[in-house]
Amino acid sequence: MNKALSSTSEDTSIAAQLKWAASLILSAEAANDTALLDAKILLCHCLQRDTSYLHTWPEKTLEPEQVIQFTELIQQRCQGHPIAYLIGYRDFWTLRLRVSEATLIPRPETELLVESALELGLPDKAKVLDLGTGTGAIALALASEKSHWQVIGIDKSHDAVKLAKQNATENQLDSVRFMQSDWFSKLDKQRFDLIVTNPPYVEDNSPYLQQGDVRFEPLSALISGADGLDDIRFIVGQAKGFLAGAGWLVIEHGFEQDEKIRNIFESNAYVEIRSVSDFNGLPRVTMGKFYENDL
Incomplete structure (x- = not known):
């Protein structure tokens, strides 16, 4: 010792x-x-x-x-070493979720994305996709509030999918489906009323990567090109082919990225684009609606 x-x-x-x-x-x-x-x-x-x-x-x-x-x-x-990795879990929303070094640790800020999605007034049996689900935090939180929603969570990491399934079982939310997929690659053109995601959005050379808990979390779930927006550009563009009717795409991001992300939405013909701020007045979530017949 x-x-x-x-x-x-x-x-x-x-x-x-x-x-x-x-x-x-x-x-x-x-x-x-x-x-x-x-x-x-x-x-x-x-x-x-x-x-x-x-x-x-x-x-x-x-x-x-x-x-x-x-x-x-x-x-x-x-x-x-992060507290959550040391004790093996993190509380999120109303759930207790197991965590591992294969996934990001769920953060309180992400609850704003859950709240924003729940306020959209979706159909009672809405089809929902959580991209890059990690521990399953967002998918499971939504399912815990909307038991009739059809929720799917996907992640390219086999270990993350396995962990998300375990969290679903332990929180008695077995109706949520989890599958391995590199973004949309395994979805066969399914259509969703809502797509939510907390994607990588940190710049490759950000000093933030050397601070606090982030030092121990998987880089692949954090970094996304020189400006941190590579994955978001891809998601916004590709999501149009997977949104049904007037479907919504809701994205969590860094607090200084909202204007650029709204521009990305606009350039891809989304409408009703808006950002949502947290309790500190910092924009953390941006969303937009896409009409399928605009393709």
Whole structure:
């Protein structure tokens, strides 16, 4: 065990271990304002208890194997490993989703895409496609709210599809279909009332790729050309052949990309184009409607 990461105290109480762990994380990440929360989440994982237990029993001592497990997790967190990868799941919408290093970690910002899609007033039995589904977060969130929607999630990664299927089963949403496909390649010209996607949209040389959790996530799910828009250009162009009637395409993107993405929609003859901002006033989602007879 790394000596620098060992407890300097023989006190193995919950309170003492949390204090030690938070200070260690804080020293490793100069601007980490979630150090104590990180420590609590990891200790709850080791104890298989919720946070109320930590506050109720601060003097309770950990078993030796719990101390070892907790120390190892704190060591990995100090090296920057994402909390979600360390504990194996992330809560999203109303769901608990398993995660792995084969997929991006679902983020709260993506819930704006789910909210935007749910507000479109689609048919009761709408056909919905989630492109690049990853953990299945978007597809499963939509299905959890609209049980009669016919939802399909696709991803080019076999491991991602396997994980999404597992998340569907564990959240009792078995009606959602998941399949392996490189974007639209395996869809045989099916038509959808709604296509949603959180595609790669980070520039190849972005300094963002060297920060925080992103360092440990799959690059293929993050980067998309010099301006970050290669995949979005492809999706907007190709989606026209898979949208039924007045179908909607809804895309999550970076907060500085909205104007360029609206231009991409416009150049592909979409209408009712608009962007949606998050609680901080940053545009995170852009959508447009396409009429099939405009092809």
